[in-house]
Amino acid sequence: VMVWLRRTTHYLFIVVVAVNSTLLTINAGDYIFYTDWMWTSFVVFSISQSTMLAVGAIYYMLFTGVPGTATYYATIMTIYTWVAKGAWFALGYPYDFIVVPVWIPSAMLLDLTYWATRRNKHAAIIIGGTLVGLSFPLFNMVNLLLVRDPLEVAFKYPRPTLPAYMTPIEPQVGKFYNSPVALGSGAGAVLTVPIAALGAKLNTWTYRWMAA
Numbered sequence: 001v002m003v004w005l006r007r008t009t010h011y012l013f014i015v016v017v018a019v020n021s022t023l024l025t026i027n028a029g030d031y032i033f034y035t036d037w038m039w040t041s042f043v044v045f046s047i048s049q050s051t052m053l054a055v056g057a058i059y060y061m062l063f064t065g066v067p068g069t070a071t072y073y074a075t076i077m078t079i080y081t082w083v084a085k086g087a088w089f090a091l092g093y094p095y096d097f098i099v100v101p102v103w104i105p106s107a108m109l110l111d112l113t114y115w116a117t118r119r120n121k122h123a124a125i126i127i128g129g130t131l132v133g134l135s136f137p138l139f140n141m142v143n144l145l146l147v148r149d150p151l152e153v154a155f156k157y158p159r160p161t162l163p164a165y166m167t168p169i170e171p172q173v174g175k176f177y178n179s180p181v182a183l184g185s186g187a188g189a190v191l192t193v194p195i196a197a198l199g200a201k202l203n204t205w206t207y208r209w210m211a212a
Contacts, residue, residue: 013202014063014073017056019080042144045101046137046184047191053077053103054132054192055199057110058124062203067115074107099147102139106132121200129196133188137181 056077057070081100089095113128114120 014056014060017052017059042180043184043187046140047188049101049103050106050133050136050188050192051195053106053136054110054129054196055202057107057199058128058196059199059203061111061114061124062121062200065119067111067119070107070110070114071104074103077103099144102143103136105139106136109135125196125200126193129193130189132196133190133192134185136188137184141181
């Protein structure tokens with residue numbers, strides 16, 4: 001019974017984190033990142049997504065002890081978000097209204113770190129966490145460059161759930177800083193490491209809680 005409960009607890013946590021990552025895609029990303037504050041939104045989104053990826057992926061990876069699990073987890077996040085896009089499509093929005101982030105390459109770097117260091121948990125936290133935080137904004141900016149003009153989509157489909165004074169405005173590019181990828185990567189690399197450590201610790205806490 002305890003084995004069954006422990007496994008159930010682990011898998012429930014994995015599902016909860018993956019679902020939350022989908023919600024963050026819609027909220028923190030402000031749909032397509034470019035609507036209200038453009039680069040500011042992109043940086044905030046980069047930090048929230050890289051940390052969310054790290055905490056769930058390292059939890060799942062250490063739970064199985066198998067390199068490749070982080071990539072599998074990122075694939076689950078991607079599938080969930082593609083399904084969520086269908087809800088917006090049903091409301092009359094174009095299917096590319098929400099851009100799905102590129103989690104998988106960053107998760108692959110985490111897996112490679114775990115594999116190359118012979119399943120060293122601390123190396124996965126420090127090196128893998130840093131790589132996730134550094135790489136996600138870069139991969140995701142390449143992803144955005146492949147999407148049709150997001151401002152055009154934003155103005156053509158104003159968000160119905162917000163008041164008029166919160167409708168998209170023309171962004172001031174470069175007003176605060178000129179490199180959102182560098183800022184997102186720098187902040188992400190710093191913040192993702194302790195969040196990855198939290199994910200590893202949650203793995204230990206769950207076992208202790210279920211064994212109590």
